[in-house]
Structures are given as structure tokens and as C-alpha cells.
Amino acid sequence: KQEVTQIPAALSVPEGENLVLNCSFTDSAIYNLQWFRQDPGKGLTSLLLIQSSQREQTSGRLNASLDKSSGRSTLYIAASQPGDSATYLCAVRSGATNKLIFGTGTLLAVQP
Amino acid sequence: GAGVSQSPSNKVTEKGKDVELRCDPISGHTALYWYRQSLGQGLEFLIYFQGNSAPDKSGLPSDRFSAERTGGSVSTLTIQRTQQEDSAVYLCASSLGWTGNSEAFFGQGTRLTVV
Numbered sequence: 001k002q003e004v005t006q007i008p009a010a011l012s013v014p015e016g017e018n019l020v021l022n023c024s025f026t027d028s029a030i031y032n033l034q035w036f037r038q039d040p041g042k043g044l045t046s047l048l049l050i051q052s053s054q055r056e057q058t059s060g061r062l063n064a065s066l067d068k069s070s071g072r073s074t075l076y077i078a079a080s081q082p083g084d085s086a087t088y089l090c091a092v093r094s095g096a097t098n099k100l101i102f103g104t105g106t107l108l109a110v111q112p
Numbered sequence: 113g114a115g116v117s118q119s120p121s122n123k124v125t126e127k128g129k130d131v132e133l134r135c136d137p138i139s140g141h142t143a144l145y146w147y148r149q150s151l152g153q154g155l156e157f158l159i160y161f162q163g164n165s166a167p168d169k170s171g172l173p174s175d176r177f178s179a180e181r182t183g184g185s186v187s188t189l190t191i192q193r194t195q196q197e198d199s200a201v202y203l204c205a206s207s208l209g210w211t212g213n214s215e216a217f218f219g220q221g222t223r224l225t226v227v
Contacts (some may be wrong), residue, residue, distance in 0.1 A: 031211060031214070032213070032214070034215065034216060035217070040155070042219040042221075043203060043219055043220040043221045044203065044205075044218040044219060045218075046215055046216065046217060048219075049213070049215045051213055065118070089154075089155070091216070092154075093214070093216075097160075097168065098143070098160065098162060099157055099160055099168065100143075100145060100157070100205070100216055101157070102147075102154055102155040104153075104154040105154065
């Protein structure tokens, strides 16, 4: 059974810092991995999608990497801003069931 | 439409009543998911539709929950005889398919409160 874990559960950093969020999964049979952000009371906004054959994807200040063999992904946020404060979720699309399986998220607070 | 649309955005219902939640996926998206997010919790998978295939209902918590997708587009999640533990945000997502480059997009959710 695929399980997705995110570490840390919460993170507080001062504005301007670079930071890394971690996501690990137990079954490497995935189609892709997707990072989302969720603002309080809102739905999920897609940030980056990494296909299983890819190693990384970049969008602006965000860079996501994928090491499928070790079951790990990282989301790197450069020069963090208070507007980056949100919950960040990773999800894998299972190769066995096509389900999107989510981690429990990292709550990020960027202090001005 | 431009994105996934869910209605209503908020629903307050009395315990024991039935409710229907609606999801309009992005046009052309063949995959549609329903998730539930309870306060302070992660996303709980409910059901998955892919094209004309039989839906994956393995996440539905009880037989009070059902969902259908008409014409491969709009989906309705129905909860019968609602209970207080059904209170949560119900999120819908759609994607172009199920392959590696199929990005999932979420609606804003329906916040259900059972009183």
C-alpha cells in the first residue's frame, strides 16, 4: 500500500531564506508526483508536476526534484516571501490504482 | 470553464438530511476525483472516475455515500442521512487522463456542516 510522508510537519523561517520541503513515498511504481499549496479555507493550487521519468521541474522560485528509486521528492523554495506562507502538499499518482495519494502536508510560515 | 467548479461553496444541513454536492470538471478531462478533508486533517480519497471505466469506489466510507458522473462530465456526490462526522470540506479534482503528464486541478471545495 502506497504511503506518503512529509517532513517537517511545520516550518517557520524568516523572509529571504531558502528552504527545502521533503516528501517520501513507499512504492516507486508511480506515474508522477505533484506538489500543491493550500491556503487556509481554500482548495489546492498545483505548483509543479514531475513525471516518473523526470528528475526535476522548475517554476520561478520553485524547484522540485524526484528520486523515484529512493522514494523521495524535495521542493526547494528560493528567497522565501511572506506570501509563500501556506500548507504544501505532495501527491503521487499510483501506478497500480491511478489514485492520487497525498501526504499530510507541511505548514510553512514565512516571517516578515 | 477555465477551472474546476464546485457548488455549493458552503452547505449547512440538519443531521439526517440528504445532500448533493456538484463538481464541474475542466472541459475534456476524463479523470475526476473526490476527496474529503476534515478539519486539520489530510486529504482522504473517496472515489475516482476515469472515462467510461467502472469507478473506483474504494474510498467511500459507508453506503450512505454515492457518486455518479453523467455523460463523462459533471459529477454529483450524494450523502444520505447525514451525520455530524460527515462535516468536512469536499474537494473535487480533474485531470486530462491518468498518464504521467496528467496534472490534477482542484476546485475550491464545498464546506459541509452537519448540525
